[in-house]
Amino acid sequence: MFTLLIIIIVLALVFDFINGFHDAANSIATIVATKVLTPFQAVLWAAFFNFLAYFISKYWVGEFKIGNTIAKTVNIDFITLEVILAGLIAAITWNLLTWKLGIPSSSSHTLIGGFMGAALAHAATIEGADLNTVVNYGKVVPIILFIFAAPLIGMVVAYFITILILNICRKANPSKADKWFRKLQLVSSALFSLGHGANDAQKVMGIIGAAVIFYHTKVDMDPNYLTSEDPFKYFVAHWYWVPIASFLMIGLGTMSGGWKIVKTMGSKITKVTSLEGVAAETAGAITLYASEHLGIPVSTTHTITGAIIGVGVTKRVSAVRWGVTISLLWAWVLTIPVSAIIAALMYYLVSLFT
Template structure:
């Protein structure tokens, strides 16, 4: 006779790894869009590099995982069904935005999903509002910081290399951009794979397999591998939106975008703050574009991106809420 709770735990783990895989190909653009659009790397070479460094970055720390697993809701108010419904809500929204080529935030999606499923299970009182406020504040500040850092970094580059010929400058920065893309891919791993690590560990605590919230190394490896495999699958729809439709980039711009974005993401990850890598890199691209001129930015694409950003948390929360209401009578709470 199968243990129903164990079966539910297995479903949660599989769903979380699927989310990580989807996050990998959904957010491939974060790491490689700019170096592909500037032809610093071929699509295949960029995806392989991003997959390897995403895995490496994911194995470095679990601070973000702890913030996701402990900062939104107390584990006493979490069941396997709550975690499962939250993940499903995030997955559905990620697939919708991937289909339409919109670089929405997987971080926002998983947070919205958990909020929606917890609300369906135990009401708003079960949420940790102080921790949730801290997480949302970090997610809101990071794109603003990305825009500012990208803008200032690009101005510094202009000041230092302003007397160089565009051809020679871009040739040199095309080489440097391989390093900056690697830096960005590594930082992406430190941030995004840890969301699923936190969710799976939360499920293990809820089941009773773990007594305290400590991410097991097996969970780290599984989540890192799932994201790396997803990254290897690629995500050309979003790569095109971020890398070429939003702002036309030259290698010098791509280097600036990737270096500035990676710096913001790694700094936040070191403090355990779950930034949206999607928001950071698109906002940094915006900052670099604004350093050129206002009409260097495709504002129609910018509007589509902003709409996706605004909708992500409520949309994924709603989908998780509905998933819980539909599935809990069938699978149990």
């Protein structure tokens, strides 16, 4: 059983790495599109701030709220190591598929969908189990609502930030203003990368935490976990290398890039100037920080896409390529149910070998 736990931790960190290169576009698409940095410089810049987010979460925020939420999306009575393993395999599969197709889907919702789908499949094998009690809806419903709320908030905030900047700078020399905004884009992309790292690395922490808590409460009956008021916080305090490894792996993944998605995010939705890049990244960062404060895992992909649409709408509605946007929306809506179905199938497969 301990060997299976180690396999899950390794796979979770692999998913974290994949998440990094899948979502690299979130942090660098606009800064590459405006040629403020080369792609290589941009991924190094984003990766550094992805990892720096660990220290913000640990020493400034003081806790890992999003990781705690992820660990509790499924009722502990229906969590097993096989469930977590199947959910991870499904999440990795969907992430690689959408990366290959250049679709900026949500790694967050892939992971959550996989976790829930495998747990429901496990519950279905238990005689008399109430499937309505498998999912912790108090945690999951806000996550589902934010599939739509996060891009909408990003869009609205970006729209008003862009309008505000345009009004403040309406008498500025265009050439000088562009130079300033190119410099400011370094700041805004760093802020967004901090939010990306803090949001996404914690999701893997939550999955690893769920596996470790199951192991200590169901297998070796560790009294420290059995009597702890909040087992996840106890896990973070004693498996302190897990948060560091999670933030490090997402940073390394970001360094490997994700160029197909960069192209979609940076140019296919709408043409982006350095001014608009600052507005989009700042709006995305604000949305991510707010969601982290609330402990709600959101998709950085959804957030920055909404923000890019927001800056596009300030020019004219037709400036946004709505055909591309609608295709992205379908990918977002389908991510959780498709991941859940793949995870359910994986659970039955994994069960044959464990």
